[in-house]
Structure formats: structure tokens, C-alpha cells
Amino acid sequence: MSIAIPFIAFLLVGAIAAYHRLRLPVWAALTATALVACWLLGANGTATLVAAFVTALIALPLLLPQFRLPFITKPLLGFYTKILPPLSETERVALEAGTVGFEGELFSGKPDWNVLLNQAKPTLSADEQAFLDGPTEELCRMINDWEITHVHADLTPPVWEFIKKNKFFGMIVPKEYGGLGFSALGNHKVIQKLASISSVVSSTVGVPNSLGPAELLLHYGTQEQKDYYLPRLADGREVPCFGLTGPWAGSDATSIPDYGIVTTGEWNGARVVGVKLTFDKRYITLAPVATLIGLAFRMYDPDGLIGDQKDIGITLALLPRDTAGVEIGRRHFPLNSPFQNGPIHGREVFIPLSQLIGGEAYAGKGWQMLVECLSIGRSITLPSTASGGAKMAAVVTGAYARIRKQFGLSVGRFEGVEEALARIAGNAYAASALAEASAAAVARGELPAVPSTISKYHCTEMGREAAQDAMDIHGGKGIILGPKNYLGRGWQASPIAITVEGANIMTRSLMIFGQGAILCHPWVLKEMKAATLPDPDERLREFDKNLFGHIGFAISNAVRSWWYGLVNARFGAAPGDAYTRRYYRKLNRYSAALALMADTSMLLLGGKLKFKESLSGRLGDVLSHLYIVSAMLKRYEDQGRPVSDQPLLAWSVHNSVHKIEIAFSAALRNFPIRPVGWLLWMLVFPWGRRAQAPSDRLGHKTASLLMSPNEARDRLAAGIFMTPGENNPAGRINSYLQKAILAEPVERKFLKALKNSDIEAHDFASQLDEGVREGWITADERRQLEELREMTIDTISVDDFDSEELRSAGYRDLQHDSRAAA
Structure with a gap:
């Protein structure tokens, strides 16, 4: 056993140094101290000398610039220059046009959360x-x-x-x-x-x-x-x-x-x-x-x-x-x-x-x-439009699902509908946080190249999913067009947002990770620029600094990824409160894994990576959901950590984390170099995939928030037009929710008495008359039920037209011309 102790100490100190990203001299000093301690404590002398020799073999050449620069860095620079894919003028301009914000921290493998949390809370001016x-x-x-x-x-x-x-x-x-x-x-x-x-x-x-x-x-x-x-x-x-x-x-x-x-x-x-x-x-x-x-x-x-x-x-x-x-x-x-x-x-x-x-x-x-x-355009118009549509769908669908009843039960209480309601709520919560985060970045003076593509892609996709689920819950109410329909046109328009400003398929598979891997990476762009400097001495010095910074960065991310996977991200420094700290730790884990995957992919695939669109798309999904969860956590902090929002936050975070692991899994299982994929799997998922989709219990809590008045629902609805009026049927239905809930006990009491009675009245008005005479309900409760019936009719009713109304003006002109010719 004493033979193994020096090597264990060597590996343990190296892992700790890599995890904390200590500089090479610090690692060498700590390793030497640990080996001396092993020798003093009676470890095998030969093993200790071997471990010390390996330490010196690594440290001395790298710590001596007189040796490192000509014999290590210079050959690597030559090799790097040969394999470096040439950047076209188009690509160069695209990379230099944007700025890097917090998304750069997500690519670092060790996010500094203060960069995010210290950003000023987004607020409107008095004029706005x-x-x-x-x-x-x-x-x-x-x-x-x-x-x-x-x-x-x-x-x-x-x-x-x-x-x-x-x-x-x-x-x-x-x-x-x-x-x-x-x-x-x-x-x-x-x-x-x-x-x-x-x-x-x-x-x-x-x-x-x-x-x-x-x-x-x-x-x-x-x-x-x-x-x-x-x-x-x-x-x-x-x-x-x-x-x-x-x-x-x-x-x-x-x-x-x-x-x-x-x-x-x-x-x-x-x-x-x-x-x-x-x-x-x-x-x-x-x-x-x-x-x-x-x-x-x-x-x-x-x-x-x-x-x-x-x-x-x-x-x-x-x-x-x-x-x-x-x-x-x-x-x-x-x-x-x-x-x-x-x-x-x-x-x-x-x-x-x-x-x-x-x-x-x-x-x-x-x-x-x-x-x-x-x-800038991608950061505002399309994400804002998708966010507004998703928030409206969430609020009005929650009200509709509570008011609309089948088999004597609100349709929102059926578990299948609950699943869809929870998705709508989670997508609306995430889309609104993401849209606001990208707008806030522009307001700070940034040119958010990567966040804008994330925001455009995911807000429009979440908006489309929310519209689809809302249509499914509304059924016929959603598909029959007319003045009373508030969903159909939004559903028809959702593919438009998906298509414009760069089709989403291309945005996901080419742009998000394609730009992020270079623009947001802490070392890659610096290495590329260093390798093209005109002065040979400056080129060698700058490349040396960035190359070995990159090597240390890669080793650190491998260690951090493996450790976080081993302990399932239960430990590690993280901000937040007792409720959210676990979420920050999860992001730390996936940030390290993303950085590891990005480095490995760029190193082994080089210029071919731009043609591996499936791999690029999956790693883009990881980066995107890291950014989305960060945006949600920032808004949660800005709003004072509201307890009532926790089901919405939890559902959305679990949904994103689940998608992150699915994306990692698909990327690793299909990695072009299979043995490397297996090795990376052991580092990223040492115990296999653990993240699960949001549970049914969490989905029930989330759906319930949409079906009753509460602070979380009000915050979700903030910023959309819900004023009831003739031109806003969604606003009318939303305004009925409070009264409908207050009438539910009276409705249940009346229907129970009616079921157990032998009265012969068939229409609703006559049944109410009987109910008052029999003492089941009071006169005030009768008026309450009549109002509930009117609200329900408005909620579920759809439009119908004379056939002539639906014919186009062109058709009518054609018919007129035909009659005139006859």
C-alpha cells in the first residue's frame, strides 16, 4: 500500500489544482510538499522518487521559458498554423461584430455568477x-x-x-x-x-x-x-x-x-x-x-x-x-x-x-x-413577439381550462390537460425571461451575437409549442376562426417567426454553437489571433501564453466535469438561496462539460466541425439551455425570490436540465470518433444520465398556478394586454376566472341537489327556479349561477357565418361577371 500512496498524492493534488485552476508553479510546489510528506510518513522511497521525477519532468520544461518557447511552443505553433482552418473575410467580420456577455462565462467551465447577478435589474424609464x-x-x-x-x-x-x-x-x-x-x-x-x-x-x-x-x-x-x-x-x-x-x-x-x-x-x-x-x-x-x-x-x-x-x-x-x-x-x-x-x-x-x-x-x-x-434585431422583435404570445396563451388557457367543464369537472383537472398546461406555463416563463434578458443586454450597450441567436431560436420555438398546447386544450374553440377566436391566428403565425431572420433549423445547427465556440471561448479566438501576428517574437510569446492557458483550461474542465458528475453536482461553491443553490451547481457542472466537449470537438475535428451540423446543433442546445436557465435565475433574483414562483422556476429548470442531458447524450453517442465519445461519456456521465423531465407532481403545481388568481400568475401575465373588451375575448375570459371560482361551491351544491331530486324541469332557468323553491340555493346564489352560465357561454362559444360571408371578394366578382355575361 505504501507504494501507491505517492502516486495517489500526485494525482489527488493534481486534481485539486486543476479543479481550482491553480497556476503551474503552485501545482508544482503543492505536489512537492505532498511527496515530501509521503516520504516523511514512511511511504515507499522508490515510489516517492518516481513520483517526484514525473513531477519534475512535467514542471521544469514548462516553467523554464528558455526551454519551453523554442522546444515546445514553437513546434506546436507550426503545427497549429497548418491545421488552423482559414477564416474567410465573411467569418472574420461575423466573429468580430458581436460582443461577449455572460454567455462567455457559461463557456468557461467555471462561471463567475457575480457577472450575472451584479447586472442592474432591467427597469423601464418613466417615459417608457x-x-x-x-x-x-x-x-x-x-x-x-x-x-x-x-x-x-x-x-x-x-x-x-x-x-x-x-x-x-x-x-x-x-x-x-x-x-x-x-x-x-x-x-x-x-x-x-x-x-x-x-x-x-x-x-x-x-x-x-x-x-x-x-x-x-x-x-x-x-x-x-x-x-x-x-x-x-x-x-x-x-x-x-x-x-x-x-x-x-x-x-x-x-x-x-x-x-x-x-x-x-x-x-x-x-x-x-x-x-x-x-x-x-x-x-x-x-x-x-x-x-x-x-x-x-x-x-x-x-x-x-x-x-x-x-x-x-x-x-x-x-x-x-x-x-x-x-x-x-x-x-x-x-x-x-x-x-x-x-x-x-x-x-x-x-x-x-x-x-x-x-x-x-x-x-x-x-x-x-x-x-x-x-x-440587435434578433434580440428584440421576434423574441418579444413570441414572449407576448406565449404569456397570453398561458393566462387565457389557464382560465379557459378552469371554466370549461366536462363530466362535471374543469378540464384543467384532467392529468393529460395538466401536462399541457404545465408546458405552456413553463415555456411562457422561460420565453419571457429569455426575451427580457436579450433586450436588457442590448440596453446595456452590448451587441449580443450569440444570445440574440439563442433568444430568436428558443423564444420562437417555445412560442410555437405554447400555441400548440393551447390549441389542443381549447379544441374546437381554437380551430373555429372568427371574432371570438384568440388563438387561431397566433397558431397560424407561429411558423412565420420560426422562418424569418434566419430559419430556425440553420440557426440551431450552424449559428449558436458555431459562433459561440469561437467568440465565447476564453482561449480559442486569442490563439487564432496570436498565430497570425506579424512579428515572429510577439507571435511566439502570445501563442505560448494562450496555448498553455488553454491546456490548463482543458485539464481543469475534464476534472471538474468528472467530479461534478461523480457527486451529481451536490457540492461546490454556488450563489443563490437554499432553494436555488442546487440549480447553480447543476449549471456549473454542465458548463464544465460543455467546455470539455467544445475543446475536444475543435481539437479533433478542426475545420470539419462546421460541417458536423448535428453535433453543432446538440452542443448549441446545451449552451442555449445554460443561458435560458441563467436568465430565469437572474429574473427570480431580481424579483426578490418570490416563493410563489418556485413551481414555475423548478418546472422550467428541470425541463432545461433534462434537455441538456439529452443533447449531451446524443452528441456523445454519435461523436464521430467513437473511442473519444466513450471516454467523454465516462467524464460527463460517470453514473449515466440522471436528470429527469419535470415530475407529474411538479406539473400539477405548475398547472394549478394558471387556473386560479395568485401572485405568480399575475407576474407571468405582466406586460400583456388583458383588458376585457369587445375586441379582446381573451381578456374577457381571463376576467371571469375570479367569479367562476367563487361560484364553484354553489354550482357543486346545486348540481348535487338536482341529481338527487325528482324534479322534471329540463332547461337551466326552470331548474334554477326549482332550486330556489326547494331551498337548495338562495336568490343571490341563483344570480351567481346565471352569471356563471353567461360567462361559460362566452368562454366556450364560437362564431358561425353565412356562406356568402366567407367567400372572397374575388369569388364574388367572378360570380358577378359570370351573371353579367349570361
Whole structure:
């Protein structure tokens, strides 16, 4: 046994040092101390000397830079340079465009939770709150989604006028240019509230405040462009759209075939240097009504009119609608969600160089401009719309499930319905936390490249799942369209959010981990930059520093991952209270495992990793759910750790943790190099997968929160439009919940007495008369039951139409023409 003690001490000290990420000299000193102690305590001398020799063999070459740099680092640098996949200019710009926030900590394997918890609590300004309570509330009261989607296939003229007059299109425009000057958080809250009653309105308002002329002008426009266009965009004199997507390249700006040739032409009566544009765009939101078109194209200068470069690159420009040669006005019809969307075409359309966004100085810089602004757009409009829809679905479905009864029991009490209700609640809770977190990141001045893709992908997916579950619970109420239906249009619109701003399949499989693995990793990007430094000595020194930092990082994550897996993350320093500390520890475990998997994948697969989309997607799922749980925990802390929210938090965390382990399991079982996959499995899952999906008991608690008034339900509903009214059937049903619950004991008493009686009355009114005469209920209780019946009828009723009402105007015109011809 004494022979093994020195080697055990050697491994134990190494593991402790790696776990705590101690520096190499500290590890060497601690190991030497431990071996001396072993020798003094009588351990085998030969074994102790062997262990000491191994320690010296590792430590001395690495601690002596005179040896390490020429004999270790330099050969590794040469090897690294050969295997380093070349970064295209497109990839380089994409990596450099974003900033790294807390997601970088999640990639570290040892998150510093203070970075997250010390972030200021997201709060609205007084002006933003007043706008939500005033114009936004008033706009919601004006919205009749059935008229918008079925009758007009457009916003009504009063709604258009109200939006423009109250500067909804100018939320992001600074006050000095006549806009509202709202933060990203304020923008998010407005879009979320509008989305809870109409996705068409939220899209219409969201796009001008997302990727488009205003956003681009704010960041890159010349002062003259800002002074002219921003006030006009703010007050609605100009309605903007942005033409990026085309039939041949989708939204991939780097591959667009649309082009502009530098030449001379006429503009406002003068001969000037400009660009002659040919383009074919589709799926452009607001295009049919836009007066100002932002356009992405590839710019060429074959005659060298503005320089020596022939292919200038991706460039962005502004086109007034009435520019000669522009074809615009026709509409697409996106899944019965008729927001203004359509194609734009142009052939040899001439504009002067002054119409380039940023002027001639920004010619060819369009890809960088788009990447930076796309991350902002993805962070706000789509996540906010999905969050608003999911929150509305949660609140109204809970009320519906309590009021709607079958077999004398609220349908929400059936276990199958409870499962769906719990999913809706959990998805709404997670989506709203994630959407707010991404908006808060933008409000802090970040350009959240990775969080924006996480937020866009997962909010829209959770919104779709919430809509599906709500439709299943509502049954016929959800599928029969009409003024009383508050779910059908949202369900039809959910695939739209999935598709736009980068289709979700591509976002998951290419972007989340693809960007995160390099941008968020603490060492990879530094190594890549070090390896390309022009000065040889500086290149060697910087690469040495980052390489060995990376090696220590990898060893540490292997140890941390194995240890956390061994103890099932029950130990370790973590913030939070007695309830949430276990969740932080779980995140510590999966952070270490993700860092280990990312390093192993990049080391062994190299440039081939970008083509392993299934692996990339699964590791992206891990990163995403780490970020989602972090966002939920941050909001839980910001809200003062409300005890009543704990079932919602617990269900959502368990759901995410379960998905994390499923993603890890699939990645490891399908790892391209099978023996490496087996080894990683032992480090990540030493006892196998342990995380379980949320239990039925937890699901029951979560579902119950939606079916009765309580603080947790109110917090979940915060920020959506639930004011009851003729135009808001969801708000009406939600308002019935309290009265319906108060009437339930009276209803049970009455139905029990009725069942045990021999009265012959069949209609409800006559049965109530008998109940009062027999003394089963009082006159006041009768009125209570009558009111409950009226509320229930409104809750479950659907619309019906004369056949002629459902026929399109085109059909009616065709019939009229046929009769006239006859």
C-alpha cells in the first residue's frame, strides 16, 4: 500500500489544482510538499522518487521559458498554423461584430455568477412606462384582430394613423431627431404587449424598430442622412422596409446576386456619380406600403470611378419608393397573417452615392453593418413577439381550462390537460425571461451575437409549442376562426417567426454553437489571433501564453466535469438561496462539460466541425439551455425570490436540465470518433444520465398556478394586454376566472341537489327556479349561477357565418361577371 500512496498524492493534488485552476508553479510546489510528506510518513522511497521525477519532468520544461518557447511552443505553433482552418473575410467580420456577455462565462467551465447577478435589474424609464400605460394600451383597445386578418387583410386606417401619430415607428429614434428615444427594454415591452393581441400589429411596429433604415442610419448614417430621414421615420412620414432576402440566396447577404454598377447618371436634374442597381427581393415586411427602401447589394466599380477596387463588396443604400425603375406594391400572403409583406424588383435603377447608407465611406462595409444590426434585431422583435404570445396563451388557457367543464369537472383537472398546461406555463416563463434578458443586454450597450441567436431560436420555438398546447386544450374553440377566436391566428403565425431572420433549423445547427465556440471561448479566438501576428517574437510569446492557458483550461474542465458528475453536482461553491443553490451547481457542472466537449470537438475535428451540423446543433442546445436557465435565475433574483414562483422556476429548470442531458447524450453517442465519445461519456456521465423531465407532481403545481388568481400568475401575465373588451375575448375570459371560482361551491351544491331530486324541469332557468323553491340555493346564489352560465357561454362559444360571408371578394366578382355575361 505504501507504494501507491505517492502516486495517489500526485494525482489527488493534481486534481485539486486543476479543479481550482491553480497556476503551474503552485501545482508544482503543492505536489512537492505532498511527496515530501509521503516520504516523511514512511511511504515507499522508490515510489516517492518516481513520483517526484514525473513531477519534475512535467514542471521544469514548462516553467523554464528558455526551454519551453523554442522546444515546445514553437513546434506546436507550426503545427497549429497548418491545421488552423482559414477564416474567410465573411467569418472574420461575423466573429468580430458581436460582443461577449455572460454567455462567455457559461463557456468557461467555471462561471463567475457575480457577472450575472451584479447586472442592474432591467427597469423601464418613466417615459417608457407611461407609453406602455397610455398609447400602447389605447392602441391595444383599438385593435380588432379579426377585422385586421379577415376583413381588411391590413391594419385599419385609424390604427395606421394612431401608430404614426404616436411615433410607434420611432421608438428607437433619439429624441433629438423627433423620436421617442426608448431603450431596447422599452422596445421589447411595447412589442410584447402588442403581440399578446395581434401578431400583425406587433410585426408592423417591430420591423421599423429592428433591422431597417432607422437602425442602420443611427449607427452608420451621415449627419445629413440622419437629419433628413430620422425625423421623417419617427413621425411616420416615411414608412421603411429593408430588402435583404431574395429567391437565390435567402437572407445570406454574402451570396446575394443583386448588384450595383458604379456609373454616372441623372439625379434631381444633375449629372452625378452613382450606382445603377438591379435587384430581386422577396419576403420584405412593409414593402407594399413602404416609402423608403433599404437595400443590400454587391457593388462593383469596373471603370474605377471611385477607386482601384473592382469588387467593392456588400453595400447598403436608401431608395425612395418613387425612384424610377422600382417595382413595389404587390403582396405576399403569409399564412393568414396578413402583415404587409411583399416583393421588390428593380432593373438598372440609378441612385447617387449620397444614397449609400453612410455615404461613399461605407461602400463595401454592408456585411459588417448587417451582422451588427441583425444581432440587435434578433434580440428584440421576434423574441418579444413570441414572449407576448406565449404569456397570453398561458393566462387565457389557464382560465379557459378552469371554466370549461366536462363530466362535471374543469378540464384543467384532467392529468393529460395538466401536462399541457404545465408546458405552456413553463415555456411562457422561460420565453419571457429569455426575451427580457436579450433586450436588457442590448440596453446595456452590448451587441449580443450569440444570445440574440439563442433568444430568436428558443423564444420562437417555445412560442410555437405554447400555441400548440393551447390549441389542443381549447379544441374546437381554437380551430373555429372568427371574432371570438384568440388563438387561431397566433397558431397560424407561429411558423412565420420560426422562418424569418434566419430559419430556425440553420440557426440551431450552424449559428449558436458555431459562433459561440469561437467568440465565447476564453482561449480559442486569442490563439487564432496570436498565430497570425506579424512579428515572429510577439507571435511566439502570445501563442505560448494562450496555448498553455488553454491546456490548463482543458485539464481543469475534464476534472471538474468528472467530479461534478461523480457527486451529481451536490457540492461546490454556488450563489443563490437554499432553494436555488442546487440549480447553480447543476449549471456549473454542465458548463464544465460543455467546455470539455467544445475543446475536444475543435481539437479533433478542426475545420470539419462546421460541417458536423448535428453535433453543432446538440452542443448549441446545451449552451442555449445554460443561458435560458441563467436568465430565469437572474429574473427570480431580481424579483426578490418570490416563493410563489418556485413551481414555475423548478418546472422550467428541470425541463432545461433534462434537455441538456439529452443533447449531451446524443452528441456523445454519435461523436464521430467513437473511442473519444466513450471516454467523454465516462467524464460527463460517470453514473449515466440522471436528470429527469419535470415530475407529474411538479406539473400539477405548475398547472394549478394558471387556473386560479395568485401572485405568480399575475407576474407571468405582466406586460400583456388583458383588458376585457369587445375586441379582446381573451381578456374577457381571463376576467371571469375570479367569479367562476367563487361560484364553484354553489354550482357543486346545486348540481348535487338536482341529481338527487325528482324534479322534471329540463332547461337551466326552470331548474334554477326549482332550486330556489326547494331551498337548495338562495336568490343571490341563483344570480351567481346565471352569471356563471353567461360567462361559460362566452368562454366556450364560437362564431358561425353565412356562406356568402366567407367567400372572397374575388369569388364574388367572378360570380358577378359570370351573371353579367349570361
